[in-house]
Amino acid sequence: MGRKLLVDVCSAHNLMPKDGQGSSSAYCIVDFDGQRRRTKVKSRDLNPVWNERLEFSISDPNNMGMEALEVSVHSERKDGKKDSFLGRVKILGSSFVKQGEEAIVSYPLEKRGIFSHIKGELRLKVWYQEEGQASAKAKEEKKEPGGAATVSVSQKKEETFTPKKDERKDEQRQQSAATVVPSAEYSLKDTAPNLGRLHGGKGTAYDLVEKMQYLFVRVVKAKGLAAKDANGSSDPYVKMKLGEGKPAQTTIIQNSLNPEWNQTFAFGKDKIQGPTLEITVWDKDKGNRDDFLGSVTFELSEIPTRVPPDSPLAPTWYRLEEKKGxxxxxxxxxxxxxxxxxxxxxxxxxxxxxTGGGHIHTRSKVYLSPKLWYLRVNVIEAQDLPSFDKSRYPEVSVRVQLGIQAMKTKVAANRTSSPFWNQDLLFVAAEPFEEQLLLTVEDRVGPNKEEVVGTVRIPLNKTERRVDARQVSSRWYNLEKNGDKPFRGRIHLRVCFDGGYHVMDESTNHISDVRPTGKQLWKPPLGVLELGILSGKGLLPMKTKDGRGTIDAYCVAKYGQKWVRTRTIADSFNPKWQEQYTWEVHDPCTVITIGVFDNHHLQADSIAEKAAGLKDSRIGKVRIRLSTLDSGRVYTNSYPLLMLQQSGVKKMGEIELAVRFSCTSYLNIMQIYFKPPLPKMHYRHPLEVTQLESLRYAAIRIVSMRLSRSEPPLRQEIVQYMLDTDSNLFSIRRSKVNYYRIMGVFSGVIAVTKWFDDISKWKNPVTTVLVHILFLILVWYPELILPTLFLYMFLIGAWHYRFRPRSPPSMDAKLSQAEQVDPDELDEEFDTVPTSKGHDIVKARYERLRMVASKIQTVLGDLASQGERLNALLSWRDPRATAIFITFCLVAAIVLYVTPFRVVAVLIGIYALRHPRFRDRLPAVPLNFFRRLPSLADRIL
Incomplete structure (x- = not known):
């Protein structure tokens, strides 16, 4: 019976960039027993996923343990040079396992020589099987799954790979489940648009967009028109026609022979279908054929070109000409x-x-967020309240409301007619201040029953504003009830606006402005951010029109208080906006967000009843951190628009952007990195995390309501999506993302630990000897330790300069754990609050959540136990352990006092780096002693 070796080349992680652009195009070459196989190339991916199965025949099964499987990773180069080496893995045949015992193993990539710079790891699954077993397994897989043990989806993803002959069928299955999408599809692409230098009004230059030619027609007015109606007048309007295209027309002026329109029309040159422009004037007749009033014809080649900053072209009177017949x-x-x-x-x-016409919802606009303030209400005390029921103690509290925000003080500790609180309540207020501050003094007379003692309304227009922590004056306010004037007591308050804080309306991870509210604390801008929104590519249809799919796309960009909205390009899957916008920058460590949406309100005027419930659809968004941009450089890239749906991650198209960040002073930019990111008040008088989060949600609601009142409105669904309203909602997928982020943070420490372990175990004798020499030099000359450390970090940083990213970051589906996500996890993420699912589904999700939480609980418990054991060294909770430790400390103090430090350091270093033949596989004595120390885990119920 023959035997064959199967190798699943799964993926690689954290490979070394080799293409000079911060990435690599990796592939694997697998050698075994004189046979060689090669995987596909994964273009520009430092974390490639192959999931390819390779088969090798084993010529001599009895001597399989003497063979070795070698997997080398290379990066393909397209400049004709030799492909770059990224590392290798060598597995001895004695470690091969038989079928049924296979598992995915992560192997660190090894160097080929001393001076090689290799990093990363390769995930492989290697096993052998008898040829008879292979056919038996194929038969077994065809059986019905009834009665088989249940396997979780995550286990299937981790343990199942389809042979190459079934790749097409497996690819269809994966696409239907929306679990695996090619990484190249989600990658950022470099573009080379033909950016021109256009001049707008007042000499403004637009050099981050492509030039788009338009034919402008301004129809001002007419005079002396012929009367076509029985009343001796006409209802004139003007038509403009360019070839065979659909004509555009002005509004209709009723009963006038000297109408005034004053309307401007812009026709894209790419949509002009004829050599002439025909302008005709007509009289509108109800139910009959409109009457012709005259025409004017222009040859397109004779029309002049206007180049700003030239003044606008003066309108001219043209005599209307007759038409044949x-x-x-x-x-x-x-x-x-x-x-x-x-x-x-x-x-x-x-x-x-x-844009399909001059509809108000298609125009480009600039919006400004309302200026937000923190309103601090210090409820101090009340006096002379009406007499209470003497059979009980009063339970008086104060309810404070500002618009949609409401908070309540605690019940006063002194239960008398003069209660005392001295409690601060914080609200978000927006200029102009439209709402009044409403305070209601309430007495709890029973369970869930409160009686109003009195109220007071305070207008905010004259409220004092402060930009520091100084104490503002307090004031007594008379209480009223139901608007009556009779005296109901009085309340002592201190109300002020805190302008020293920055009011957050965004997620702290994607903040675009960190300035305090008080304008007195603002510093001059450090630079200018310019954004060219060029075009969209391959957008997917979002709705149907006349039985076919269509999309009316527009973009929204937000940075600081300034929002911009491009015009809506009607019925185009490859829209061209070519619009440029500018922002002042006060902090480079901020983020600009660009979102793409489908406009559902083009017919809102004609279907006003239905328009109220329409919402613009999300297509995707892009975030760009300004600190990742080189000053003065123009970045032109095509960003993928990714949306996470219930079926999985989906690419909705691409958006092409041109971005440039220009700073006024490089020195000022550098100084920002040494200053706190938020205003000083956030550190001198910090707010609680929960308090900040509730205030952020209030700010988002206020901003979305104010912007939705603009014309045209920037709707609430747009604002909430741009500001990441649901960024803190729980999902299993986000939990996984954060877990892998934590593992990535500690990967460097783990790599250093593994490197030191390899050095101490003499896996590479030459490197270990060099480390011994370096160690002895540093011990003998300790003044070289810090210089060597900083020089090493300098060299590492300088070496990584050649591999620096050359493009701004974009949305990452792999980092978001969206490429391989369980459908049930997606269904849970898109579930409503409260849930709309059945009892069984909620119970299963709760059990899964308990499993995840139990792992987190275990990890946190282990970390707590290690800290408690450290505290137990000197606490005498274990008298014998503490006695041993303090005795050791005494002996160590004496030895270290009489022994030169260099000798001690050399002995410790030589002992730590001793050869494996002098090592014991049992844990070290200090580690055994530490693990035996008590922790508080013994006392937990």
Whole structure:
């Protein structure tokens, strides 16, 4: 019976970048018993996933233990040079396991020589099987799964790989489950758009967008038109037609022979289908054919070009001409016709051919978030309250409400008619201050029953504002009840606006502005951020129109208080916006967010009843941290738009952006890195984490309500998506993300520990000898320790410079754990609060959550136990252990006093680096002693 070796090349992690752009195009070469196999190339991915199975025949099964399997990882180069070596793994045949015992193992990549710089690890699964077993296993897999043990989805993902002959079928299965998508599909792409230097009004230059030619037609007015109606007047309007395309028209002016329109139209050059522009004037008739009033024709080649900052083209009177078969034409029309670009100041308010018309919901606009303040209400005391029921002690509290925010003080400790609280309550208020502060003094007369003692309303317009921690003056306010004037007692308050804090309306991880509210504390800007929103590519249809899929896409960008919204490009899967915007930058360690949405409100005027329930659909968003950008450099990239749906992660298309961050002074930028990220008040008088989170949600609600009242509105679903309202909601997927992030943080420490373990075990004798020499030099000359350490970090940083990222970061599906995610976990993440699922599903999810929480609980418990054991060394909780330890300390103090430090350091170092033949496999004595120390875990119920 023959035997064969099977190797599943699963994935690699944290490979060394070798392509000069901070990445590598990795593939594996597997050698065994004179046979060689090769995997596919994973382009520009430092964490490639292959999931390929390779088969090798074993020529002599009896001598299999003498063979070795060698897997080498290389990076493909396209410049004609030799492919770069990324590391290798060598597995002895004696460690091969038989079928049924296989498991995925992570192997650290080894160097080929002393001076090789290799890092990362390779995940493999290696086993052998008899040829007869292979056919038996294939038959077994065809059986019905009834009666078989249940295997979790995560186990299937970790242990099952499809042979190469079934790759196509497996790929279809994975796409239907939306669990695996090619990494290249999600990667950032470099682009080379033809950026022009366009000039807008007042000499403004737009150099981060491509030039788009438009034919502008400004229809001002007409005079002396012919009367076509029985009342001796006309209802004139103007049509503009370019070739065979659908004509555009002005509004209809009722009963006028001298109408005024003053409307501007912009026709994209790519949509012009003829050599002439025909402008006709018509009289609108109800139910009949409209009457012709005259026309004017322009040759497109004769139309002048306007280049800002030239003044606008002056409109001119043109005599209306007759048309063949028409008569009674008279009058003139005032027009201005010119060629221009999207930088023309008339473009933003013009009727635009690529937006489907001049609908208000298609126009580009700039919005400003309302200025937010923290309102501090210090409820001190009350006096002369009405008499209470003498059979009980009063339980008086104060309820404070500002708009949709409401908070309540504790019940006063002194239960008298003069209660005392001295409690601070914090609210978010927005300028202009529309709401009044409402305070209600309440007495709890029974369970869930409270009686209003009195109320007071305080307008905020004249409330004192402070930018530091100084004490503001307090004031007594008279209480009223139901608007009556009779005296109901009085309440002592201290109310002020705290302008020294920054009011957060974003997630702290993606904050775009850190300035305090008080403008007196603002510093001059450090630079300018310029964003060119160029185009979209391959957007997916989001709705149906006339039986076909369509999309009306627009972009929203948010940085600081300034929001921008591009125009909506109607019915295009590859929209071209070509719009440029500018922001002042006060801190480079901030993030700009760009989102893409589908406009569902183009017909809102005609279906007003239905429009109220419509919501614009999310297509995806991009975040760019300014500190990752080189000053003055223009970055042009195409970013993938990724959306996590209940079926898994899905690419909705791409957005092409041009970004440039320019700083006024490089020295000022460097100084920012040594200052606290938030205003001083956040550190001198910090707010609680829970308090900050509730205030953030209040700020988001206020901002979304205020922006939704603009015209056109920036709707609440857009604002909430851009501000990451649900960033703190629980999901298993996010828990996994954070777990792997923590593991990534400690990967460096783990790698150093593993490296030292290899050195101390003499796995590479040459390296170990060099470490011995370096150790002795540093012990003999301890003044070289710190210089050597810092020099080493300098060299490592300088070496990594050549592998630095060359493009801004984009959304990462792999980091988000969205490529391989269980469908039930996605269903749980998209579930409503409270849940809409059945009892059985909720119970299963609760059990899974308990399993995850139990692991976290175990890890935290182990960390706590180690700290408690350290405390137990000197606490005499274990008298014998403490006695041993303090005796050791006494002896060590004497020995160290009489023995030169260099000798002690050399002895400790030589002992730690001793050869394996002098080592015992049992744990060291100090470790045994430490593990025997008591912890508080013994006392937990």
């Amino acid at each position: 028409e008569s009674r034409v008279k009058g003139e029309v005032m027009l201005a016709v010119w060629w221009g670009t999207q930088a023309d100041e008339a473009f933003s308010e013009a009727w635009q051919s690529d």
